[in-house]
Amino acid sequence: MVPMIYVSWKAGERMPILNFRRRPQNELERGGRSRARVDQTDPETTCPNCHRSMPVSSVWANKNVCPGCGHHYRTGARQRIRFLADEGSFQEMFSDIVSEDPLKFPGYTRKLAVVGAASNENEAVVCGTAAIGGQKCCLFVMEPQFMMGSMGAAVGERITRLFEYAAEGGLPVVGFTVSGGARMQEGLFSLMQMAKTSGAVLRHSEKGLLYLTVLTSPTTGGVTASFAMEGDIILAEPGATIGFAGARVVEQTTRKPLPKGFQTAESMLEHGFVDAIVPRNRQRKVIAGILRLHTGGVK
């Protein structure tokens, strides 16, 4: 199987190219392989931002960030968890909750099977508990390879249960968002997850507990308009596309060229909708620091 990488997604740009960090399929892939194999699985990649060519392994070693220009490649949930959580600390929860096909929507069941096999995930979010710099928290990370992180009933249910669990156990929640929005194939079941997750965020918040979100590219639609924007502290990755309506839709509707930097993390910072832009290689340290600052309060 040819490994693939995801390059950054912007309106009109092609999405998947190579995904070089799919999860190992068997012992051979997991274990050390011969030099020849490494060469075969270490093709050149061209950075979509600076157009430099480099071996995939050099990008991978830099947390999926271009060593030349700092471009943040799209990254899967499992890999983010490896970057972020203390080694061996992540314990997955609610992985048995998977999508059904409540509307009997044409082609949806088949699509779920295909996407599941390709992404090696069974839903568009991975939830659990973890320690970040020794700080225990609940963690959810959305998965771009599973229907572009779209939110159906299973995603909403997993996130809701995570917040309920965190509220019960007095834990902060850290969440990484990447999503094209609500999942069309589940109709109103998807839409209602926006209200459901918002209710769970509120209950967690009312206990005086911290919720920190990191918006990664792209975070749009119904996820932006619900739990992504409900964090006490909202961070974003450099260059991330963040918005509600899709940029192409806005352009078609307004029939005017979009302003430079429209719907980027940088413009969101400028307009006051994110607290800080934190590059991937600093996220672990920054998040651990923020979590530490929220311990030992008077509440």
Next chain:
Amino acid sequence: MNRTAYDSVKTARGNDRPTGLDYIKEIFSEFFELHGDRRFADDPAVVGGIARLSGRPVTVIAIEKGHTVKERAARFFGAPGPEGYRKALRLMKQAEKFGRPVICFVDTSGAYCGVGAEERGQGQAIAENLMTMMGLSVPVIAVLIGEGGSGGALALAVADRVWMLENAIYSVISPEGCASILWKDAGKAGEAAACLKLTAQDAKAFGFAEEIISEEQLGQQPFYAELRRKLAEETEILLNTPDLKEKRYERFRAFGRSSL
């Protein structure tokens, strides 16, 4: 009943249908409109204020599409921007302060799509409404009178009771949008509408709406009188319901849970 889902879509979008302001004028008395979000602007796509419902003071919020071409343009075709949602939010918090029930009339193809709306946080405005409405201590009833377009409609419909007019629709995406994504052909909107299960009858069957309001006498005095009676009755019931906030949470908590 040979009406298709797309017939409902067309009816729900009809220009001659009563709009939010018609409902306010015909159902409530002493309506006093309150303007502005106290942040940036006053969004003409959202009308809100205080009024009496069969004698009881309530807060009423409606998305207004307008009737004539001129009115429709002036109301941004009933597509609220962040200022509209923030105005609604302000009025709902005010309702909570004074213990007034909130009645919302929802009719939008979706939240306003534009550069300014994005830059002023359309997504954040909707998110804040969802979270705040989940926590309101006063009763909320939402009536979908025409189009219930995705998050832009939900931002005024996190309610204890959701009612839909017979031909109102409620959908996560427009049938045209769905068809262009699915089949690269917006012309197949009719098929998409059927797949999306967006009619009032579907919404009720799945539990997203509690009641369907008959359109037999739509826009006539008996229609408004009956809706007034029902709203007053339901408001009374909700005001006497203990743990309203918990029940609202459970209402939404249940969606997508049973099958999982």
